[in-house]
Amino acid sequence: MLARLRITCLLLFVAAPALAARSLTLDESVALALERSPRLVSARADAAAARARLRGASLLSQANPELQGSVGPRLKDTGGNSIDVGVGLSQRLEVFGQRGARKESAEAQLTASDARLEALRVQLASEVREAFARALAAEQLALLAGEGRSLAEQSLKAAGERRAAGAASLIEVNTARVELGRAAREVALVAQRRIVALAEFRLLLGLEPSEELVLQGGLRPGSPAPLPLDALVERALARRADVKAARSELEAARAEATLAAREALPTPRLGASYSREEGANIIQGTLGIELPFFNRNQAARGVGAARVAQAEASLEATERLVRSEVGLALERHRVASAAAEVFNEEVLAALQQNLELVNEAYRSGKVDFLQLLLIRRDALDARRGYIETLEELANADAQLKRAVGSIQ
Numbered sequence: 001m002l003a004r005l006r007i008t009c010l011l012l013f014v015a016a017p018a019l020a021a022r023s024l025t026l027d028e029s030v031a032l033a034l035e036r037s038p039r040l041v042s043a044r045a046d047a048a049a050a051r052a053r054l055r056g057a058s059l060l061s062q063a064n065p066e067l068q069g070s071v072g073p074r075l076k077d078t079g080g081n082s083i084d085v086g087v088g089l090s091q092r093l094e095v096f097g098q099r100g101a102r103k104e105s106a107e108a109q110l111t112a113s114d115a116r117l118e119a120l121r122v123q124l125a126s127e128v129r130e131a132f133a134r135a136l137a138a139e140q141l142a143l144l145a146g147e148g149r150s151l152a153e154q155s156l157k158a159a160g161e162r163r164a165a166g167a168a169s170l171i172e173v174n175t176a177r178v179e180l181g182r183a184a185r186e187v188a189l190v191a192q193r194r195i196v197a198l199a200e201f202r203l204l205l206g207l208e209p210s211e212e213l214v215l216q217g218g219l220r221p222g223s224p225a226p227l228p229l230d231a232l233v234e235r236a237l238a239r240r241a242d243v244k245a246a247r248s249e250l251e252a253a254r255a256e257a258t259l260a261a262r263e264a265l266p267t268p269r270l271g272a273s274y275s276r277e278e279g280a281n282i283i284q285g286t287l288g289i290e291l292p293f294f295n296r297n298q299a300a301r302g303v304g305a306a307r308v309a310q311a312e313a314s315l316e317a318t319e320r321l322v323r324s325e326v327g328l329a330l331e332r333h334r335v336a337s338a339a340a341e342v343f344n345e346e347v348l349a350a351l352q353q354n355l356e357l358v359n360e361a362y363r364s365g366k367v368d369f370l371q372l373l374l375i376r377r378d379a380l381d382a383r384r385g386y387i388e389t390l391e392e393l394a395n396a397d398a399q400l401k402r403a404v405g406s407i408q
Contacts, residue, residue, distance in 0.1 A: 021212035026132050029205060029215075030407070033128045034121055036206035043117040050106070050113040057106035060099070063092040066271075074278065082278055090271025090286060096262045105255035108248045115245035119405075122241060124204070126402035131201040133394035136219050138194035140387045145187040148380050151359065152176070152183040155372060158363045172369040179373060219390035229330055232404055236326050237319060240405035246318040250311035257304030264297035266290060322403070329396070329403035336393040343386040351379045 024032070034040070070086040159176040162168035202209060227235070237243055269288035276282070354375055362372040401407075 021214045022207075023214045023216055025216045026129065029132055029201075030125045030128050032207075033124055033205045034407075037124055037204065038206060039124060040117065040120055043113075043120050047110070047113040047117050050110040054103070054106040054110050057099075057102045061091065061094065062099075062102070065089055065091045068273075070275075084275065084277045086273060086275035088271055088273035088286065090269050090288065092267060092269050095268060096265045098259055098262045101255050101259035101262060105252045105259060108252035108255060112245045112248035112252060115241040115248060118241035119245065122402055122405055122407055125407045126398045128201075128204050129398035129401070130395045131197070131204050132215065133219060133391050133398070135194070135197040135201050135213075136215055136217070137387050137391035138190065138197040139215070140219065141190045141384065142187070142194050144380065144383055144387065145183070145190045147355075148376075149180070149183040149187050151355065151376055151380075152180040154359045155362065155369075155376070156180050158359060159369065161363070162365075167365060168369070175369060175373070219387065219394060229327060232330060232400075233323050233326050236322050236404040240322055243315075243318055243322060243405075246311070246315040250308070250315050253304065253307040253311040257301070257308050260297055260300035260304040264292055264301065266292060325403045326400075329400040333393075333396040333400045336389065336396040339389045340386075340393050343382075343389065348383070348386065351382050355379045 066089070068086075068088040068090070070084075072084055074082045074084050156173070156176040156179075159168055159173045163170065163173050198213060199209065202211060202213070207213075267290045269286075269290070271286040271288075273284045273286055274282070275284075358367065358372055358375045358379075361367045362369065367375070
């Protein structure tokens with residue numbers, strides 16, 4: 001019996017860590033999402049492919065040496081036939097800066113790939129912040145809904161006592177019962193909202209759907225934006241990864257256009273050959289030049305010019321979008337900050353005091369049931385509005401960070 005008890009305790013001790021909920025702060029959540037999110041897999045692969053292309057573009061020559069050989073009989077009418085043998089080695093040379101243009105294009109493409117990966121990281125971090133705030137707000141709303149149901153239960157009990165004492169009508173009791181039903185429905189709705197918010201949060205972090213989470217921290221009023229609009233726009237244009245990607249893609253397009261133009265120039269081929277004819281050894285140097293009579297790389301040059309025009313337009317549109325996004329994010333942050341300032345500590349303390357006093361006032365007959373409902377609903381609605389305001393402020397702060405290209 002004692003041995004069985006020891007085994008049971010050991011199994012419980014081993015299983016306990018698996019049953020424990022994961023505790024996460026906001027910063028830990030962002031770091032976990034950046035590490036595990038499947039949304040970054042494709043961008044990381046693109047960056048790795050761009051590095052491989054850069055290694056290929058950095059080779060001293062894109063063409064391998066060409067080895068040629070020949071062998072055959074030399075037939076003579078007078079007899080004395082012989083075997084002629086020839087061996088040649090040649091190398092195509094890029095003498096007009098093709099390698100430099102190709103390498104410059106590959107470097108710019110690598111920079112663009114890294115920038116696109118960074119832009120996804122910034123976007124993901126912002127979404128994690130919003131999901132974290134949404135989950136916290138759902139938890140606080142669930143607590144508030146539970147408090148509202150408790151108050152409704154107290155009101156129903158008080159109405160029953162007053163009814164028994166002849167101080168209240170059946171209408172008041174029925175109204176209190178209906179109010180309890182409304183409170184119970186609110187509890188169910190916010191519970192469902194919390195489940196959805198946590199599910200979306202787990203999805204962003206790449207966690208198992210069944211993993212329990214405990215979110216550390218709370219919704220707090222944020223600080224106003226420290227910089228004016230012009231300074232924020234300047235910072236965003238300098239830091240945002242999508243702007244860096246657009247600029248790098250323009251550099252890559254220009255380098256590719258340069259490469260296409262240089263590849264239209266004559267390409268020399270330098271080599272050496274050895275042959276043996278009629279018993280004599282012959283060693284020669286060879287030089288060949290490809291003459292661009294027909295194919296002057298017209299297609300590649302046309303595509304390069306089109307890509308440059310496209311990249312220039314894309315960069316201009318991206319910078320214009322950045323200015324708009326920063327302006328909208330800053331305005332949203334200002335509005336949310338102003339709304340949060342309305343709920344100062346004195347207002348919140350007064351709301352809480354009203355909730356504590358109103359039931360006792362009704363029980364003692366100092367207020368009627370209609371006043372009870374109005375005061376309680378106003379207090380709960382105000383506290384609910386405060387939670388939603390803090391959630392909006394957290395979302396606005398996340399949007400502003402994303403607009404200026406900041407992960408932290």
